[in-house]
Amino acid sequence: SVPGTKVELTVSCRNLLDMDTFSKSDPVVVLFVQVSGSSEWKEFGRTEVIDNTLNPDFVRKFVLDYYFEEKQNLRFDVSPGSDSALFGAQDFLGQAFVALGEVIGSQRGRLERPLTGVPGKRCGTILLLAEELSNCRDIVTMQLCANKLDKKDFFGKSDPFLVFYRSNEDGTFTICHKTEVVKNTLNPVWQPFTIPVRALCNGDYDRTVKIDVYDWDRDGSHDFIGEFATSYRELSRAQSQFTVYEVVLNPRKKCKKKKYVNSGTVTLLSFSVESEFTFVDYIRGGTQLNFTVAIDFTASNGLPSQPTSLHYASPYQLSAYALALKAVGEIIQDYDSDKLFPAYGFGAKVPPDGKISHQFPLNNNAENPSCAGIEGVLESYLQSLRTVQLYGPTNFAPVINQVAGTAAQVTDGSQYHVLLIITDGVISDMLQTKEAIVTASSLPMSIIIVGVGPAEFEAMEELDGDEVRLSSRGRYAERDIVQFVPFRDYVDDSGNQVLSMARLAKDVLAEIPEQLLSYMKTRDIKPRRAAPE
Numbered sequence: 001s002v003p004g005t006k007v008e009l010t011v012s013c014r015n016l017l018d019m020d021t022f023s024k025s026d027p028v029v030v031l032f033v034q035v036s037g038s039s040e041w042k043e044f045g046r047t048e049v050i051d052n053t054l055n056p057d058f059v060r061k062f063v064l065d066y067y068f069e070e071k072q073n074l075r076f077d078v079s080p081g082s083d084s085a086l087f088g089a090q091d092f093l094g095q096a097f098v099a100l101g102e103v104i105g106s107q108r109g110r111l112e113r114p115l116t117g118v119p120g121k122r123c124g125t126i127l128l129l130a131e132e133l134s135n136c137r138d139i140v141t142m143q144l145c146a147n148k149l150d151k152k153d154f155f156g157k158s159d160p161f162l163v164f165y166r167s168n169e170d171g172t173f174t175i176c177h178k179t180e181v182v183k184n185t186l187n188p189v190w191q192p193f194t195i196p197v198r199a200l201c202n203g204d205y206d207r208t209v210k211i212d213v214y215d216w217d218r219d220g221s222h223d224f225i226g227e228f229a230t231s232y233r234e235l236s237r238a239q240s241q242f243t244v245y246e247v248v249l250n251p252r253k254k255c256k257k258k259k260y261v262n263s264g265t266v267t268l269l270s271f272s273v274e275s276e277f278t279f280v281d282y283i284r285g286g287t288q289l290n291f292t293v294a295i296d297f298t299a300s301n302g303l304p305s306q307p308t309s310l311h312y313a314s315p316y317q318l319s320a321y322a323l324a325l326k327a328v329g330e331i332i333q334d335y336d337s338d339k340l341f342p343a344y345g346f347g348a349k350v351p352p353d354g355k356i357s358h359q360f361p362l363n364n365n366a367e368n369p370s371c372a373g374i375e376g377v378l379e380s381y382l383q384s385l386r387t388v389q390l391y392g393p394t395n396f397a398p399v400i401n402q403v404a405g406t407a408a409q410v411t412d413g414s415q416y417h418v419l420l421i422i423t424d425g426v427i428s429d430m431l432q433t434k435e436a437i438v439t440a441s442s443l444p445m446s447i448i449i450v451g452v453g454p455a456e457f458e459a460m461e462e463l464d465g466d467e468v469r470l471s472s473r474g475r476y477a478e479r480d481i482v483q484f485v486p487f488r489d490y491v492d493d494s495g496n497q498v499l500s501m502a503r504l505a506k507d508v509l510a511e512i513p514e515q516l517l518s519y520m521k522t523r524d525i526k527p528r529r530a531a532p533e
Contacts, residue, residue, distance in 0.1 A: 005280065006133045007066040007104065011047055011076070013115070015124035016054040017093050019080055026051045027093060028081030029126070031062050034073035037499030041075055049081030054124070063133065064100060068279060069509035071331050071502065072100040076126055078115060094123030101334035103130040109284045132280040140200060142235065142271045143192040144179070149247065149264035151186060152215035152223040159216040160188045160225065162266070166201055167208040176200055181216040192270065201232040209235070213247050213266065224249075226263035238271040277527050279513035282413065282520060285527035289335040289416050290406075293377055294399040295321055295362070296423035297384070298347035298392045301453070304385045310424055310453045311385055320452040320487050321422050322378055327501035328420055328448060328508055329374035340370035343377045344399050348388040356391055358398040360384075393428030396421060400436040400447065407443040413525035416516050417445035424453040425460055434472040437463060441470075441477035446515045448508045452487040460484040479518045483511045 011029050019025050028049045032041040047058035066072070078093040094115030103111045109130040115123035144162065152158045161181040165173035176199045182188035201207045209230050215223040226247035237243060246262040283289075302309030313319045318326070333339055346358040361369030362380035364387075371377040400419065407417045427433060437447065449464075451457045463470060464484040470477040490504040520527075 005066045005278065007064050007100065007280070008131050008133055009062040009064065009103065010058070010129040010131070011062070012055070012057045012127040012129075013078060013124055014055050014112075014127065015122075016056075016078065016115075017118060017121055017123050018054060019091060019093065024052045024054050025080045025093060027053070027056050027078055029058060030077045030079070032075040032077065033064075034075070036070065037496065037502050044074075066100060066104065066132075066280070067506075068101070068513050069331065069506045071505070074098050074100055076128075078123075078126065092118060094118055094126075096126045098128065099334055100130070101331065103128045104280055104283055105335040105337075106130075107286070107337075109280075130284075132278060132284075137276045137278060138197040138273050139194055139276055140197055140232075140235075140271065140273050141192055141194045142238070143190065143269045144266055145187070145189040145269055146213065146247070146264055146266045147187050149186045149188070149213065149215075150225050152225060157184050157186050158223075158225065159183045160185070161214055161216055161222075162190065163212045163214065164195075164200070165210040165212070166199070167210065173210055186264070189269075196276075197232065197273070205233040205236075206231050211245075211266070213263070228266060235268060235271055236273070238268040243268040277517070277520065279516060281527035282516065283335060285529065287414055287416055287516070287527070288337060289332060289418055291329065291332045291336055291341050292399075292403050292417065292419045293325060293329070293341060293343040293362075294359070294396075294419060294421045295325075295343070295345050295381060296347060296394060296421075297345040297388060297390050298394045298424070298426070299390045300392065300394070300426050301390060301424050303390070311390075313382070320491075322381065323497070323501060324422050324450040324452065324487055324504065325377060325381070325420070326374060327505040328450070329377065331505050331509060332418060333374055339373050341374070341377050342369045343371050343380055344369060344402075345381075345384055345388065346396075346399055347390070347392050347394050348384075349391045350388050354389065358395045359402055360388070394423065394426050395429040395432070396423075396427060397429050397432035397436040400433065400440060403445060404436065404440040404443055407440070407445040411444060411523070413444065413520055413523065414528075415444060416519070417443075418448065418512060419445065420448045420450070422450045422452060423460075425451040425455040425457045427459050430459055431472070433463065434470060437470055437482060438472040438475050438477045441479050441481050444516075444519050445481060446512050447482045448512075449482065449484040450487055450504070450508065451484065454488070457484065457486055460486075479515065479522065480511075481515055483508055 026049050030046040031044045033044045034041055047060045050056040075097050077095045080091050095117045096113040096115050111128045112125050114125050149160055159181050162179040164177040166176050167173055177195050179190040212227045213225040226249050228245040228247055245266045247264045248262050301311050304311040311319050343362040344359045345362055350357045350360045362384045363371055371380050403417055403419045449460055451460050463482050465480045485508050490500045492500045
């Protein structure tokens with residue numbers, strides 16, 4: 001995900017247990033974060049203590065870095081905070097476990113969970129509200145011109161350009177933008193340019209923005225014409241009027257020359273602000289991720305009863321197929337409100353008549369191929385292995401076209417489809433698959449391919465389209481919608497499955513937020529505003 005997506009969690013509790021004999025409890029909430037890939041919990045922070053209430057709304061918030069592609073497990077412990085030194089089991093008011101993705105994936109970023117952990121007692125509930133910290137994603141477009149700048153060149157006029165600096169906490173300045181050079185004029189008009197607000201002022205609207213005016217010289221020894229200072233807030237007033245700044249040589253001592261007034265003026269001609277929408281905006285606005293699974297049942301995988309088969313599940317370990325499905329599915333299901341996942345197999349002969357099928361429902365229900373949760377998909381997958389005959393060829397196109405057909409029905413941005421194909425990679429219908437992907441690239445969908453087994457996956461790399469944009473019969477994919485990873489890159493010798501599966505999920509899901517945004521952008525779909533409470 002975009003580095004630095006920060007999410008602020010606001011915490012409230014309702015109907016807490018009353019432990020205090022004389023007054024109500026004085027609750028505090030402590031947040032623990034699970035260390036990725038381990039069972040260890042680390043304290044992240046705590047709210048303030050609120051005296052004498054069973055329905056606290058805490059003011060102190062938790063600000064966390066959010067990554068769509070990781071399972072970020074959180075634990076909230078509620079306890080009486082007044083004398084935490086004496087904090088014993090009898091004073092525990094309950095706890096809740098939740099993944100950060102679940103809070104963000106909930107309607108309007110609000111989640112209510114029962115508190116548990118005190119045997120035989122109802123502990124009330126905890127309410128979590130997730131909001132992305134957002135002043136950092138506005139983008140400004142502005143245009144400036146100057147008048148009567150000082151002439152610095154012996155021959156001809158000056159070649160002026162502007163340099164913008166934002167001020168840091170410690171009073172130093174960091175360069176954040178340079179305009180182009182306008183040749184041979186003392187009255188330049190610069191091209192409009194765009195810059196993120198956080199680059200200009202780090203989100204602090206009153207922080208100084210310093211602008212230097214230079215005369216460009218070929219040898220790099222540009223002559224200083226003068227400078228002026230402003231702030232984001234002052235610049236933004238130009239939305240309604242022109243703002244004229246005096247350019248002075250040295251603001252601290254207005255030149256020795258008595259007659260010196262200034263070295264020219266700079267006028268802000270226009271200034272506008274746009275928001276860059278983020279993945280979280282769309283999810284909070286109600287966009288649902290719909291997850292579909294397609295599993296390769298071709299004979300090249302090997303007989304499921306044989307330990308050498310990629311579908312072989314020993315009593316001690318899931319098959320590569322099941323592991324990949326679980327790793328990706330468990331993260332994506334937090335963003336799918338009904339948790340019903342259509343699941344298909346391809347490349348097998350299916351009972352009763354042994355017909356070859358490239359999109360048979362794993363649950364054997366053609367009317368409704370959806371399984372309940374990732375566990376439901378796993379169950380149906382294991383059931384299918386016992387009833388179908390592995391065969392061939394390996395055709396991806398039918399299932400891609402099937403999901404594309406569903407995606408094409410709702411294109412207003414409220415639904416986005418993710419198809420996970422798990423395969424041993426020996427693909428038979430490359431041309432049809434390329435055609436299907438190019439068609440699907442204009443629809444609200446993404447395709448994740450996990451390659452299991454030892455094959456060379458050149459064909460999959462071509463479909464991934466990271467190096468070369470995928471094309472079919474002269475048509476190019478409108479956007480890159482395929483992400484491929486080989487499963488073998490994630491099986492580490494130490495046998496720490498939890499960690500290696502977390503890495504797998506991270507890599508296959510990392511591109512989804514960008515792919516969703518690129519669809520919304522090309523269609524000019526804005527996130528729906530969450531309805532006011």
